[in-house]
Amino acid sequence: MFRTLIRPLQSARIIQISIRTTVVVERVHPLTKLRPGENIYDYSKYKYTDFQYRIIRDTDTEKWGNIDVILTEYVEGVGYKGEIVNIPREITYRELLPAQLALYPTPENIALFEEERKLLVDRPQISPFVMKCRDYLKSIVLQIPINLKSKEWSLTKDNIRIALRRINVMCDEDAIILEDGSINQDTYKLGEEFNVILKINPLVEVSIKCVIVPVDKAKLWDEYQLSKRRPKT
Numbered sequence: 001m002f003r004t005l006i007r008p009l010q011s012a013r014i015i016q017i018s019i020r021t022t023v024v025v026e027r028v029h030p031l032t033k034l035r036p037g038e039n040i041y042d043y044s045k046y047k048y049t050d051f052q053y054r055i056i057r058d059t060d061t062e063k064w065g066n067i068d069v070i071l072t073e074y075v076e077g078v079g080y081k082g083e084i085v086n087i088p089r090e091i092t093y094r095e096l097l098p099a100q101l102a103l104y105p106t107p108e109n110i111a112l113f114e115e116e117r118k119l120l121v122d123r124p125q126i127s128p129f130v131m132k133c134r135d136y137l138k139s140i141v142l143q144i145p146i147n148l149k150s151k152e153w154s155l156t157k158d159n160i161r162i163a164l165r166r167i168n169v170m171c172d173e174d175a176i177i178l179e180d181g182s183i184n185q186d187t188y189k190l191g192e193e194f195n196v197i198l199k200i201n202p203l204v205e206v207s208i209k210c211v212i213v214p215v216d217k218a219k220l221w222d223e224y225q226l227s228k229r230r231p232k233t
Contacts, residue, residue, distance in 0.1 A: 021060040025053040064089035069102040070109055077131035082116030134206045137169070137198065142208050145215040148190070155183040155212070160196055163210075175199045188212060 029049040034040060067089045071079050075096070079085040084105050087096075096102035103109045110117070144163040146153060157173040164171055177197035188194075191211065199205045 022057075023055060023059070024057040025055055028052040028054050064093075067092050068105050069096060070105045070113060071096075071102050072113075073101050075101055080116070080120060082113030083120055084110075130200055130204050133169075133200055134204055137206045137208050140167070140209070141193065142167070142196070142210045143213045144210055145213050148185075148212070148214045151185070153185050154181050155188075156180070160210070164198075171198065177205075183212075190214070 027050075029052060032046050032050050034045060038045060065088070066086045068084055068086050069092055070084050071081055074080050078087060078096075092102060142160070142163055144155070144159050146155065146159060155178070157176045157178055160176050160178065161171060161173055175198055177199070183194060193209050193211050195207045196210050197205055198208055
């Protein structure tokens, strides 16, 4: 069985990987008994019910699970060169192995990256979930609701924290880098985008595109009161 992979960055390169599959079956009906001396390979002597099977296990539809590999290069969100990581088999077989970014951690392959593995002790370990969070925050435009009807207003870290909480991103105000009073009624034009720095951890930070959305507090209060009066279903 062959599956063809076409990598987007290598459109002219087609890679075929042989994938071994296993299907475990059992007969639905007992096999027809033949007379002594009859040819068991003469299928005309069998009934159609002799070829009915019930699938017990199909490894092609099962979850692949994880596998240990040693990285040959730095892979963002996965690990450093020479590091042995445990990642899903699907990513390994379809992405890392065809691109020669990973090898099986045999004693010979581990010995090839012995020097790189010694340097891993001093390198910080970054979780792949941190990188996914960074990529997500880089791809959005954060809407920050502020009542622009007030004569004087200024964007604060608390406004940004609440806006992040509305998209299920929790953080402390200390993780937000914003100069106090830099965005206010005099410096901001409606619809203009600006960037805010958020520290995900001491090693990783991300620049988030933001835009201020006008909000009427009186209207929000009326909607809140109406929601309390509605009967619960």
